[in-house]
Amino acid sequence: MPRVSVREKLLAAGLETLRTQGFNGCGVQDITDAAGVPKGSFYNHFDSKEALGAAVVDQYMRASSADLALLRDTSLTPLRRLRAYFAAQVESLVAGRFECGCLLANFAAELADHSPLIRERVAASFTEWSLRLEEVLLEAQEAGEVAKDVSPGMLATFMLGAWEGAVLRSRVEKGRAPLDAFLRLAFDRSLEQGIPACTV
């Protein structure tokens, strides 16, 4: 087994702790305890909890990149590929009992007005995620699966917002209805009726 560096331990424990407890709901000590490293070692690697938080956003995006691979599965049409991607996320949220939600949304809600450093990392991550969706939406427009009178970038922004809002609502409801409404309105209705989607 390769040796896991203290920095990597702190990133992994930071992702888990910040995601489950919230940024202001935990301290550096909680993170070093979870990482199993002395508290003093934290500051050898990060200047502050905020600096770790910013690095954790990047770590979260790296961890999510395996899911994004579904968007390149060309055995499905573009719109069905997008649906498969989000449907997999829904099942993952159901399996996790709607806990934790999306780190980007959580940090956006908690820190957008308090940490320019983290806000910028979250904004960049949303932009990157939106661009991945936009690529597939452009393909879907070319394939006639999505209406062509709206730019794929605006469609992607709307879709990502609808997704994040549905995730947030499912967390307070502790139920999948908002996620199912998203899948139905964004994809199933147009796929079933064979009409170009304008829900996305």
Added chain:
Amino acid sequence: MPRVSVREKLLAAGLETLRTQGFNGCGVQDITDAAGVPKGSFYNHFDSKEALGAAVVDQYMRASSADLALLRDTSLTPLRRLRAYFAAQVESLVAGRFECGCLLANFAAELADHSPLIRERVAASFTEWSLRLEEVLLEAQEAGEVAKDVSPGMLATFMLGAWEGAVLRSRVEKGRAPLDAFLRLAFDRSLEQGIPACTV
């Protein structure tokens, strides 16, 4: 001037402080300082910061009820009325420089897994809000402005999610593009083209 009770001062200061600082970003002392009352008086009115947080959710909904009155302005068609309601919210967020966002979303992100008391108040508030939208969406279906093959309840759930996600994204972008994408995809496209909306 009627005398403002300590409880009312705490509710008003609590709404402002919890909304701007986040639940875990402030303490009882911050709230009593903002209210201009002694810290000791807090516990005469609320058992805990959590109990105040739950009461603040109701206070927030009461404060939002004036905005909801726009949904009863029958000088506009139902879909245009919904658009006017959300467009007014957009202008308010722009004027406020995209700060604070929506208290329900903020509490959902920060507390859904940590406070059953607040989670339930937030869930009930989302349900109430969604019902107000659903009533207008049903009218819009009857008026032929919204496609009829999806239940108005599901449409309202989707619309509210898309709105909350757009608000969250605008906070990290510090820009209105996600809110404009919401207005365009949820309303303008179908209003301009005279086609029943299925974006909502």
